[in-house]
Amino acid sequence: MANIKSSAKRAEIGKVREARNKANRTRLKTTLKRFDAAVVGGDKTEAAAAYTTAVKTVDKAAARGLLHKNNAARKKSSLTRRLDGMA
Numbered sequence: 001m002a003n004i005k006s007s008a009k010r011a012e013i014g015k016v017r018e019a020r021n022k023a024n025r026t027r028l029k030t031t032l033k034r035f036d037a038a039v040v041g042g043d044k045t046e047a048a049a050a051y052t053t054a055v056k057t058v059d060k061a062a063a064r065g066l067l068h069k070n071n072a073a074r075k076k077s078s079l080t081r082r083l084d085g086m087a
Contacts, residue, residue, distance in 0.1 A: 002028075021066065024061060024064060024068060026064055028061045028066065030055045030060065031050070031053050031057040032057075032058075035047065035051055035082075037050075039082050039083070039086060040063050042086070044086055047083055047086060048083065051079055051083045054079055055076050058076055058079075059072065059076075
């Protein structure tokens, strides 16, 4: 345990940020899994709705610093190709 007040505060802030980042990563993974399930299910309208949500979540994750902007772009491109590949 920290003895100095400022270092104790920094440790507490780190815990809060860690929890927030974990929640945001979990939200991102969940939306991507929902999109995958919709594509595998074969329902184009459901997949399109899940695609919109997934792209929005990826953009938010990139803005928050959870994903690098190129990683986010690659994920969105992959999602788009999978959606477009549905016949």
